[in-house]
Amino acid sequence: MSLVDFSSDAFIVAFLLYCLSFTFYGMAVLGKRFRKRDPEAHVTKWGKIAFVTATIGLICHLVYFFTRWAGSGHVPVSNMYEFMTFLSMAIMIAFLVLYFLYKKSMLGLFALPLAILIMAYAAVFPQEVQPLIPSLQSYWLGIHVTLAALGDAFFAVGFVAGLMYLLRTVNFNEKDKQSRREQRWLELCMFAIVVLLGFIVSVYSFRAAGYHAEFNQTNIDPATETSTIVKVDYDMPPLVAPYNSETISMQPFLGMKSPLFEAPSWMHGINAGRKFNTVVWSVVSGIILYGLIRLVIRRPIAKVIQPVLNRLDPDDLDEISYRAIAIGFPIFTLGGLIFAMIWAEVAWGRFWGWDPKEVWALITWLFYSVYLHLRLSKGWQGKKSSWLTVIGFIVVMFTLVGVNLIIAGLHSYAGTD
Structure with missing residues (x-):
């Protein structure tokens, strides 16, 4: 068996372990509703099992990454399949970092489905190892893409926490104009x-x-x-x-x-x-x-999900969302802009060329710059901040996926078969 074939098997194992971990998180949250004695101990027990399972899944995901790297001879981030699989792995890394900081098991109930969806989406694209075109044959590719993806991963976890905040706080029993608007957008x-x-x-x-x-x-x-x-x-x-x-x-x-x-x-x-x-x-x-x-x-789907989050502190979710973006922003700045421009100079002989992917990477950076400014200087917290995290992740996903599907450019090599 070649290293590339072995990496594919490790990827499948990681996917299955993530699905199993998500099931355990679901058992932790939903099972406590049927426990008459010490429901919080039930959540802690199954939350730990889910966390350990997710950690083993991440180890398998890392095995996939490094064996595919060894088998292909280059960092596996050069097409849509490789990039999206790396992004899902980065989301799990970001989730584990924030879990160690805040010890909130419930975050896994939303972070894991996001990683699973992105892995399933990645498998839509051609999975064969593709030879690198000349512009990709640079070590700056790995530095630029991996750091940009890691920054996006923290933005994703910030989005997850922000969405959980909105699901927790939007009142579905109110009928006034403001409440109805929030319900519709959610x-x-x-x-x-x-x-x-x-x-x-x-x-x-x-x-x-x-x-x-x-x-x-x-x-x-x-x-x-x-x-x-x-x-x-x-x-x-x-x-x-x-x-x-x-x-x-x-x-x-x-x-x-x-x-x-x-x-x-x-x-x-x-x-x-x-x-x-x-x-x-x-x-x-x-x-x-x-x-x-x-x-x-x-x-409404959001109304069905809301009771699951009743025991969560909205202030904790708001804080986790902000911290995730505060960590991801400097990482994205390095990977998505600074090192990206260095690579562009090496690959195409110019630092900036208004390519659609470059433009949308800049828009992403500007959006999160505004988010941090409004959060720190204007006191935008709670719902205002959470809605911004949702909008920001839409911008991120359009930059990663929409540009490749809709707009042609220098980054269209990224395998959208």
């Missing part, structure tokens, strides 16, 4: 999470079914007015066809024998249509899954 956050989950479910479902479609796309170079024909493969039913393309083969899906429409012409790149199709499928599958969940529980 439920929209739940919907966004379900959209990600729905996308993962749909990708794996079509992959298991062996779905495939092919198109020939005609690309015209405006400078030379020459045209080239490129084959584009789809692994999901093509609701959106590539721009200026013809169908070569397409398996029927629910009576649909041809795409519903073409991607707009302003979406540049060979894979633009496929990426847009992915975005559309994410929304469609998310809406369907969200509708099914609401049909079963017959209440």
